[in-house]
Amino acid sequence: MPSIKALATLSPPCTTRTWSSTPHPHLPIVATACSDKTARIYSLQNFEQQSTISGGHKRSVRSCAWKPNSRGESVLVTGSFDASAGIWRRWENNAGGGGKAEIDFTGGMAGGEEGEDEDEDEWRFAVILDGHDSEIKCVAFAATSPLLATCSRDKSVWIWEELEDDNFETVAVLQEHEGDVKCVAWHPSEEMLASGSYDDTIRLWREDVDDWACCALLTGHEGTVWWMDFEDVNNIYALDSDSTKTLTETQKTYVQGRMKAGPRLISCSDDMTIRIWKRIPKDKPEVPTGQIKAPSIWKNRDFEEEWVEEARLPQVHERPIYTVSWSKKTGKVVSTGSDGKIVVYEEQWREAKPENDADGDTTMDGATPAPEGEASTTNQSSNQLTEWKAVAVLENGHDVFEINHAVWAPRADKDKRTEDEEVIVSTGDDGEVKVWTLEP
Secondary structure (H helix, E strand, O other): OOOEEEEEEEEEOOOEEEEEEEOOOOOOOEEEOOOOOOOOEOOOOOEEEEEEOOOOOOOOEEEEOOOOOOOOOEEEEEOOOOOOOEEEEOOOOOOOOOOOOEOOHHHHHHOOOOOOOOOOOEEEEEEEEEEOOOOOOEEEOOOOOOOEEEEEEEEOOOEEEEEOOOOEEEHHHOOOOOEEEEEEEEOOOOOOEEEEOOOOEEEEEEEEEEEEEEEEOOOOOOEEEEEEEEEEOOOOOOOOOOOOOOOOOOHHHHHHHHHHHHHOOOEOOOOOEEEEEOOOOOOOOOOOOOOOOOOOOOOOOOOOOOOOEEEEEOOEEEOOOEEEEEOOOOOEEEEEEEOOOOEEEEEEEOOOOOOOOOOOOOOOOOOOOOOOOOOOOOOOOOOOOOEEEEEEEEEOOOOOEEEEEEEEEOOOOOOOOOOEEEEEEEOOOOOOEEEEEOOO
């Protein structure tokens, strides 16, 4: 069985609670959201703090996210309990190095000592985004367009479009949730946004004609939806590490169906469950040759989508689960939460069993299969070709403290063993950010 081993603790730790850490899309650094009103940048090469971004917020920085596909400069968004979001920029010269910098953008002015030339390695406070009535809980940049999403305790989701010269325009304010909106996540290859809420639901949003609207409502969780993550678009099929294995015709058909449906969504909740949702693809009617489909100002019939719960991961956590992260390289999942556990899961082909197998009344994880169409503790249906297993569990990852976030990141230190090796980065109430390896 694999095991989770400590690699490093990023230094120095924050003196107050840390909420989340977000790996840079292509540099060996992470940004950490801290309760001391700062965002801290750490190197994954030497595990030292690189810079501190402060002066932009009046209360805790609750969430931060990198802008993807940004070359030449790094762009970071921070969401705060002061109901604002800040945009920060830095040229990428020496961005992956180990040097430290303490930078204060007090009042929105680029800092440093008076009269000192602006350092290209410093972070520049670009713009503040106001509009929410209460604490911002999560921020996320879209991968496919210049869009930013923010969500808040005020029960709303805002979508912003980035224009030129550090200008952002509000393009939608979504207010259909009945409770605090805890998290937002963009689809990796489509202009679709997912939001999870205190009202126990997940909503999927897309633009319809000239406005954004809910295209799917996912229900089933019996507690707050704390976090969501989409499967990577380039790694939809990640079963088994043995590339030499020959798939059966049934398995090949299953893989083709998964590719057609697109990336799945994973969610975790106060109800101590982790659920995977999949889209049911539609068969689009063909337009007869020579006939042009006239555009309509009415709601598109194809706008609404059908998403269903495909699987539930084995229930290992004993208290609310705060985050879940899907590896872009291996398809493994890591989760953590209030009980201080870090758990790694892997999807595997389900072993075929004879019809009259004496063991046939239980799954390999010891969960009782549910009748077709109903959920078991590990899978939506015992007839599925795959099953999820917990392959590694670490207790008390941050001693007695809650772990608020865990995420996969590429390994970048001198001892990395392979080019594709990943580490787990966890962030806790003790103010520490820890790095872990998954050992065979």
